Amino acid sequence: MRFSLFIHMERWDDSISHEQHWKNLVELTLLAEAGGFKTVWIGEHHSMEYTVSPNPMSQLAYLAARTSTIRLGAGTIIAPFWNPIRVAGETALLDVISDGRAEVGLARGAYQFEFDRMMNGMPAAEGGDYLREMVPAVRELWQGDYAHDGKIWQFPTSTSVPKPVQKPTPPMWLAARSPETHDFAVANGCNVMVTPLMKDDNEVVDLVNKFETAIAAHPEVEKRPEIMVLRHTYVHDESDPEGWRVGTDGINKYYRTFDAVFGNKEEAVNGFHEPSPESKFAEREDFKPESLHRSAMVGTPDEVTVRLREYEKLGVDEFSYWTDNSLSHEEKKRSLELFIEHVVPQFS
DSSP, X not given: OEEEXXXXXXXXXXXXXXXHHHHHHHHHHHHHHHTTOOEEEEXXXXXXXXXXXXXXXXXXXXXXXXXXXXXXXXXXXXXXXSOHHHHHHHHHHHHHHTTXXXXXXXXXXXXHHHHHHHSTTOOGGGHHHHHHHHHHHHHHHHHSOEEEEOSSOEEEEEOOSSOOXXXXXXXXXXXXXXXXHHHHHHHTTOEEEEOOTTSOHHHHHHHHHHHHHHHHHOTTOSSOOOEEEEEEEEEOOTTOTTTHHHHHHHHHHHHHHHHHHHHTOSOOBTTBOOOOOGGGGTTOGGGSHHHHHHHTEXXXXXXXXXXXXXXXXXXXXXXXEEOOSSOOHHHHHHHHHHIIIIIGGGGO
């Protein structure tokens, strides 16, 4: 099982500039590359400070020039916000710039907040139609001349300019949860990225089972797709037995903010969303520190290693270390250093 870094610029107030947040992201990426991580993933989000990422491509292009071995993943492009020609061309250009290190992730999108601003209020649930039409169109454009007459997009004969370095195409990943999306991904030769969010490892088992069911249903797919599990991760020193609470408190704040954005009922102020109040979740078991300790990848290096061994036994190909957790850069850096020093070598 390999490791990747899933990272955004997290900005919770205006005490730290965007410029400094970007420098922090670069520092953690370079640390991950030196520590043996295989990929860095950056997603796409709009008009929200707690995940600053209007376009992963520009960030990854910069990182391509600062790195030499780590692969560069758009994780994920939100299909309804793009055109297939633009996806094909921009991702192929990243592949050229990085000498064949690009990975392409696609998702249908989830926040109605973003669809209200990017798609004139289109229901976010309709994003799946865009994803299913986008995937084969991009693949064709990477290969050469292709005209498209679909339900959503129509364009005359076009092609990706430039063409990607990787043959036949760069790896393509789909964010999946439902059995239908797993099946579509595997049928189209795509890898799958899943996140259990706040659920425990039984959810990981369930998601892997959905993936394996899709694999079994499509023996015609010659190259077996891969599965990545994405988890909020915080590693603390074993000398502090209560150190895990730092991680769970930070993740609690992250998900209360996620709730506020996902609920789409409160207006943001200059891009900042106020986290939903703790009182709203007083009776929610999954928001309690002990529950978050069991669900998020939080613990000492030994505790984290034991859980990751179980993921490996399940057949997980890639564990993505999710840095977003509302904590300071110093806390994130120390956690990543502990993971690199004590956990990564166990899986080398």
